[in-house]
Amino acid sequence: MTHDVHIIGGGLAGSEAAWQIAEAGFRVKLSEMRGSGDMTPAHQTDGLAELVCSNSFRSDDADRNAVGLLHAEMRALGSIIMAQGDVHKVPAGSALAVDRDHFSAGVSAILLAHPNITVVRERVDVLPANGLTIVSTGPLTAPGLAESIGGATGAAALAFFDAIAPIVHHDSIDMSVAWMQSRWDKGETKDYINCAMNKEQYLAFHTGLMEGEKTEYKEWENVPYFEGCMPIEVMAARGVDTLRYGPMKPVGLDDPRTGRWPYAVVQLRQDNASGTLWNIVGFQTKLKHAEQVRLFRTIPGLENAEFARLGGLHRNTFIRSPELLDPTLRLKSRPHIRFAGQITGCEGYVESASIGLLAGRFAVAELRGETLAPPPVETALGALLHHITGAAEAETYQPMNVNFGLFPPISGRTKKADRKLLYTARAREALAGWIAA
Structure with a gap:
């Protein structure tokens, strides 16, 4: 034609x-x-x-x-x-x-x-x-x-880095620890899986992000990150509480075990129609794959998580x-x-x-x-x-x-x-x- x-x-x-x-x-x-x-x-x-x-x-x-x-x-x-x-x-x-x-x-x-x-x-x-x-x-x-x-x-x-978030199999999430809720109960249903962290757990997780082994991209040095899709460990490096005001903010989420907002929250969002796959919201990362598995399994409710896809990073041009x-x-x-x-x-x-x-x-x-x-x-x-x-x-x-x-x-x-x-x-x-x- x-x-x-x-x-x-x-x-x-x-x-x-x-x-x-x-x-x-x-x-x-x-x-x-x-x-x-x-x-x-x-x-x-x-x-x-x-x-x-x-x-x-x-x-x-x-x-x-x-x-x-x-x-x-x-x-x-x-x-x-x-x-x-x-x-x-x-x-x-x-x-x-x-x-x-x-x-x-x-x-x-x-x-x-x-x-x-x-x-x-x-x-x-x-x-x-x-x-x-x-x-x-x-x-x-x-x-x-x-x-x-x-x-x-x-x-x-020009060029910038763009990152990919990991995806978890739903049947590997411990729902006796995690719970379903949308922030501020927005929407008609409870659409997110929430994993709460106390202060001690959050600080240990933050340390793990900072110290975890990361993939190096020496040939791409001085290439900026896009602010809207920044690796979680790069955000963590900006300050110990940065994640608690970003992808791990707990506001508007009531832990059913306490009735109160947790210190920090990891959220997962449904990734496919059947609900078998869920992505970890805001968890774009350049951590090496083995490090991702080790660290993300310290999140309450994800101790036995099985990953359909791990996070990654790629160079974008514009x-x-x-x-x-x-x-x-x-x-x-x-x-x-x-x-x-x-x-x-x-x-x-x-x-x-x-x-x-x-x-x-x-x-x-x-x-x-x-x-x-x-x-x-x-x-x-x-x-x-x-x-x-x-x-x-x-x-x-x-x-x-x-x-x-x-x-x-x-x-x-x-x-x-x-x-x-x-x-x-x-x-x-x-x-x-x-x-x-």
């Missing part, structure tokens, strides 16, 4: 871009190297839109949370990623978490069956010289293509998007090429997919001979796009999740408690106007 747009990379951004373009009636060639004999250091399958790290799309609260607002905006624009996320969700309180295997299988089945999409299992090592192209190879771009991108941009890609891309994600030096997803420097599953959605819609407009204005900066989509393509200083540009700090401030004096509601109300009105236009 001849094609109108060539998409390189079948992750969340590439899958979303392909869907948007194909649904508009144009033909897509989607190149994905997994399944051709190549594999990245982090992926485990050849499925499209595979979730590599967490299984959570984070908060689904569209009234008070920026990522929840982004969810709502993507749903309004017919996102396949959000539609399949909703189909394959698993309990996670006020968050949207999915069965990662069923989710990927659902996206794959729909795209593979679409008459306007041809999926080709191949590794692309050189940027196409012509033809509308979307590069959505993500932060694990193959070396050959990364070199070609470097040649086209005139600047070497481009200086504010310097290199125009407001519609086109590479200024080669405007037939757009970039989408995490390679642009957005961070997070939903953020990656949302930039794929926009890249797809910009490509559709170009194919139609039309001009599509970027979404208003008052929306979550517009605020994230503005950050990527022009708001940040290129020299200090770092990956970022969507957050209200990217939005224009609310004018006038407002109560802090009302500010998030004002942001989301303003965003809904702005998005409705953009869609209507």
Whole structure:
């Protein structure tokens, strides 16, 4: 099949871009190297839109949370990623978490069956010289293509570390010690497994993190960590109580044995629909595997834990998007090429997919001979796009999740408690106007 747009990379951004373009009636060639004999250091399958790290799309609260607002905006624009996320969700309180295997299988089945999409299992090592192209190879771009991108941009890609959390078999968790509860009892059900620690246990665990043997990455020295996915031992090094104000915070969780908040809590979130696998929330790590098993089995309730996957760390790359891309994600030096997803420097599953959605819609407009204005900066989509393509200083540009700090401030004096509601109300009105236009 001849094609109108060539998409390189079948992750969340590439899958979303392909869907948007194909649904508009144009033909897509989607190149994905997994399944051709190549594999990245982090992926485990050849499925499209595979979730590599967490299984959570984070908060689904569209009234008070920026990522929840982004969810709502993507749903309004017919996102396949959000539609399949909703189909394959698993309990996670006020968050949207999915069965990662069923989710990927659902996206794959729909795209593979679409008459306007041809999926080709191949590794692309050189940027196409012509033809509308979307590069959505993500932060694990193959070396050959990364070199070609470097040649086209005139600047070497930046890099940062991203980490993976371990996954535990449910039947190995001691539920006579752990208990089910969502923080502050949010959501209709008790969606998290909680393992409480007293002060002595927490301090011993902290010492174990600090002293545990870690994997070294000497060839990647001076590569920064992404703040939103930082190894737990790196957080621990910032201070003895840092974890108690981060992934191990006990607030809003009542230990049924005492009726009080514990000193610290380790939470696990359901990772698949059948509830047989649970990931340890916020426990991304570069500890060596044997050290992880030893230390994590000191957590009350996990003394006999069996791990389906242990934590890991990989190097991610992204481009200086504010310097290199125009407001519609086109590479200024080669405007037939757009970039989408995490390679642009957005961070997070939903953020990656949302930039794929926009890249797809910009490509559709170009194919139609039309001009599509970027979404208003008052929306979550517009605020994230503005950050990527022009708001940040290129020299200090770092990956970022969507957050209200990217939005224009609310004018006038407002109560802090009302500010998030004002942001989301303003965003809904702005998005409705953009869609209507």
